Every structure is written in C-alpha cells, then in structure tokens.
Amino acid sequence: MDENFQEEVLNRVKQIPRGKVTTYGEIAREITGSVRAARAVAQAVAKNPYPIVIPCHRVVRSNGDVGGYSLGVDKKIGLLKEEGVEIKGTKVVNFEEILFKKSQFQILQNPK
DNA sequence: CCCATGACTAATT
DNA sequence: AAATTAGCCATGG
Numbered sequence: 457m458d459e460n461f462q463e464e465v466l467n468r469v470k471q472i473p474r475g476k477v478t479t480y481g482e483i484a485r486e487i488t489g490s491v492r493a494a495r496a497v498a499q500a501v502a503k504n505p506y507p508i509v510i511p512c513h514r515v516v517r518s519n520g521d522v523g524g525y526s527l528g529v530d531k532k533i534g535l536l537k538e539e540g541v542e543i544k545g546t547k548v549v550n551f552e553e554i555l556f557k558k559s560q561f562q563i564l565q566n567p568k
Numbered sequence: 569c570c571c572a573t574g575a576c577t578a579a580t581t
Numbered sequence: 582a583a584a585t586t587a588g589c590c591a592t593g594g
Contacts, residue, residue, distance in 0.1 A: 461591060480576055488590085494576045496591040502575050503592090517576070524575030532575085 461487070465500040471561055472514040475540045477548060478556040479518045486561050494518075502526060508535070520551035 464487045472478050480501075484493040501512045507527055513535045517523040522543065525532035533543050542549035 484576085484590090490589090491577065492589045493591075495574065495589065496576090498575045499573085499591060504575095512575080515575075519577085522575090526575070529575085 461496070462500040462503065465497050466504065466510055467564060468561055469501060469504075469510055469512050469515060472511055472556050474511075476554045476556045477514045477516050477536070477541065477551070479516055480523070481518045482556075482558050483515065486558055498523075514539075514556075516548055516551070520547045522546050522548060 465483055468478075468483045468486055480494040480497045481491040483497045484491050487493065487497075497515075501515055502524075504510055504512045504526065507513075507525075513525060513532045515523070522529060522532055522536070529546065533546070536548070537543055541554060548554070
C-alpha cells in the first residue's frame with residue numbers, strides 16, 4: 457500500500473495551530489499544487505487514525521462551513537469552540553481571519 | 569482496468 | 582444567499 461498521500465495530508469494537518477483552521481483545498485494545493493484533490497484530501501483525513509491527536513477538526517470547507525467529522529459534526533464544533541474559534545450555526549464566523557494559509561505551512565519532507 | 573464512494577469546490581441557478 | 586450541478590481525485594472492491 458502506498459500511504460504516502462495520507463501521510464502528506466496528516467503532516468499538514470499537524471501543523472495547524474490551535475485556534476486556527478485551514479481548508480481541504482488548501483492542503484490539496486500544498487500537496488498536488490491544485491485545489492482539485494480537495495476531495496481526496498477529505499478521504500485521507502476521514503481515515504485519520506488518531507482523531508484529536510491529529511487536529512483534523514481544524515480542517516474546514518472553503519466556504520467557511522465546518523464540514524464533516526468522523527466523530528460527528530457537533531463534536532468538531534465543540535472542539536473548535538474550545539480553542540476559541542467562533543462558530544455560528546455550522547459556519548466559522550471569523551473564517552478569513554483565522555485561516556491558516558498556504559504560505560504558513562512548513563515544507564517538511566519525509567526523511568527516508 | 570472499470571466502477572463506486574466521499575469530512576470537497578467552483579460555478580450556476 | 583441558499584440550493585443544485587458538474588467536475589476532480591485518491592482509495593478500495
């Protein structure tokens with residue numbers, strides 16, 4: 457099995473600081489250079505072996521909607537609120553403000 | 569190799 | 582501004 461893609465994804469997710477969020481599309485761009493793989497990114501995080509340990513709850517939709525979560529959307533919203541993220545309904549209020557942009561990711565490469 | 573699936577996106581209505 | 586639609590891509594059967 458080639459779990460490289462998922463690794464790449466999780467590596468980015470780990471970098472998202474507390475209280476901030478990023479989008480599936482941004483991660484896709486970081487890895488493939490295009491936003492098109494956004495859906496594949498979602499697939500990857502959906503299989504996240506360590507929810508909460510790996511902050512996949514900080515990955516949201518491009519329109520500011522929180523999106524889904526393996527442990528339930530309510531759980532996701534709860535976690536985000538705990539981190540100080542303002543949420544209104546299912547949307548992140550200050551989405552643009554706390555967005556962890558592409559340029560902020562570190563270019564960590566896989567040893568080995 | 570073909571087909572279905574999904575924690576998505578952008579464009580259109 | 583909310584709902585629909587078509588497009589895209591990494592998996593798994």
